Amino acid sequence: MSNNTSFSKQPQLSYLLNFIMKFLSILALVAVAKACLLPEERDGGHLVKRKSYWRRQSNGAPIGTGDRFSGGTIVPQGLGTQTTSFSTILSVAEVSSGFEALASSYDFPTFTAPYTTFEGRTIYGGTVGGSAGTCVNAYRAYFNANIHARERGSADGLLYFISDLLYANKNGVGIRYGSKSYTNAQVKTALTVGIVFVPMSNPDGTNYDQTSNSCWRKNRNTKSGSSGASVGVDLNRNFDFVWDFTTKFASSVASSVASTNPSSETYHGTAVFSEPETKAIKWVLDTYPMIRYFIDLHSYTGDVLYSWGSDENQSKYAYMNFLNSTYNSVRGILSDTPGSGSGYGEYSPTQELADNKAVGVRIGAAMSAAAGRTYTVTPAANLYPTSGASDDYSYSRHFANTALNLVHSYTIEFGFGNSASSCPFYPTVAQYNTNLQEIGAAYMETLLAAVDTGLGDAVTC
Ligand SMILES: [Zn+2]
Structure with a gap:
């Protein structure tokens, strides 16, 4: 069967x-x-x-090969005066070569910060304009770029802006960034502010990013880790402003403020100012004591951020500030009400806060007008609370030491990202050009707004 x-x-x-x-x-x-x-x-x-x-295949606009400035002999020509568009991004070597060409053509003072990067590179800068001469007191705006390696076009935006400014001044012409134009008289007014500029403040990280397309943010210090993501420090978490976030922020927000893990993209380093790149920025602020406006140029979120970045602003309680350890357990919580219960807000005096905002609003309006993309102007904490950032450090200096000058400080997040790249910080050729126009308008407007809002004491050399 x-x-x-x-x-x-x-x-x-x-x-x-x-x-x-x-x-x-x-x-x-x-x-x-x-x-x-x-x-x-x-x-x-x-x-x-x-x-x-x-x-994943797209890395956006290519990085320049060779040296378009031919060893510092061909002067960069910006989008605001002489050039219609660019097709490649400047390599680290080209930023340096272009800078040399500008300095020798226009004969402005240059400097090298007294710190060498982990891979042995120098951090250099220049000073242009000013109404009092060329002493350290003559300069009242400090523009810093490319502190984050992968934010492509940052150094380019600063170098080309200075190129436009100096060319327009010398040749008696104005500057146009997209739909935003400035007269030659405005160019001359802008230059009276006196500008310190550092186009490439993270050369090691940027060189690594450009040669690996790895979407690299930090520097390349191997002290805390020697391979993969463990290499490097997030320079924009390494400044002396509530750096020790594990004790100075509420435990509920601390993990998003910065990181003690070397493999994190926001690893804050082994100590305050442990890195040569951040030491160099502090050195610039110390060396040029009359600096009153600071801009750190980042990408990308289409934002103009003003202080503070640690918590929401308040102008009522002067004692409620970053130096007061009473608030360590509640700092960084944005949903509380300062003065009510344990609620905390970071102190910014009424007039300073109004000026911080007013200049920010003008920068945002100029950027929005340049290419028709809308920039948001907001206190930095609204993006997310942070510790050890360059903008808060710069603004905090006159609270921590009343002998120091007030510095209105901004983080500009240019551009809106490249959604066709696995690294959205890598712009397409079209985005790169649009970003450069917005950056140029931002710098120009900062200088004009600085003149209107006030440059502090008259400077003499
Ligand atoms: Zn950044």
């Missing part, structure tokens, strides 16, 4: 299995064919995966 039964059933079973397998393979073929024929734009299923596969 059993034999008979099995004999009679076996052919039926294998026929059924064969049929099922054929049916399944036909289904699979149809699915593959369907996925390949669907338009790229369509969302869902396999298509999203295919699209992200292609996204």
Whole structure:
């Protein structure tokens, strides 16, 4: 019985299995064919995966090869005066070569910070304009760029802006960034402020990012880790402003403020100012004591951020500030009300806060007008609370030491990201050019707003 039964059933079973397998393979073929024929734009299923596969291939605008400034002999020509568009991003070597060409062509003073990076590079800068001469007191705006390696176009934006400014001044012409234009008289007014500028403040990290396309943010110090993500410090968490976030911020927010993990993108380093790059920025602020406006140029979120970045602003309680350890357990909580219960807000005197905001609003309006993309102007903490950032450090100096000058400080987050790249900080060629126009308008407006809002004491050399 059993034999008979099995004999009679076996052919039926294998026929059924064969049929099922054929049916399944036909289904699979149809699915593959369907996925390949669907338009790229369509969302869902396999298509999203295919699209992200292609996204990973894009590194945005290429980095320049060779040296377009020919060893410091060809002067950079900015988008605001002489050039219509660029097709490649400046390499670290080209930023340096372009800087040398500018300095020798326009004969302005240059400096090298007294700290060498982990890989042995120097951090250099220049000073232009000023109404009192060329002594250290003559300069009242400090523009810093490329502290974050992957934020491509940052150094370029600063170098090309200075190129435009000096060219327009020398040749008696104005500057135009997209729909935003400035007269030659405004150029001359802007230059009276006196500018200290450092176009490449993280050369090691930027060189690594440009040669690896790794979306690298930090510097390349190997003290805390020697491979992969463990290399490097987030320079914009290394400044002396509530740096020790594990004790100075509420435990509920501390993990997003910075990190003690070397593999984190916001690793704050082994100590305050442990890095040569941040020491160099402090050195610039110490060396040019009349600096009153500071801009650190970042990408990307389409924001102009003014102080504070540690907590929401308040102008009512002077004792409620970053130096007061009473508030260590509640600092960084944005949802509380300063003065109510344990609520904390970072103190900014009424007039300073009004000026911080007013200049920020003008910068944002100029950037928005340049290319029609809307920039948001907001206190830095609204992006997310941070510790050890360059803008808060610069603004905090006159609270920590009343002998120091008040510095209105900003973080500009230019651009809106490249969604076609796995590293959205890498702009396309078109985005790179638009970003440069917005950056130029931002710098120009900062200088004009600084004149209108006040430069502090008259300077003499
Ligand atoms: Zn950044």
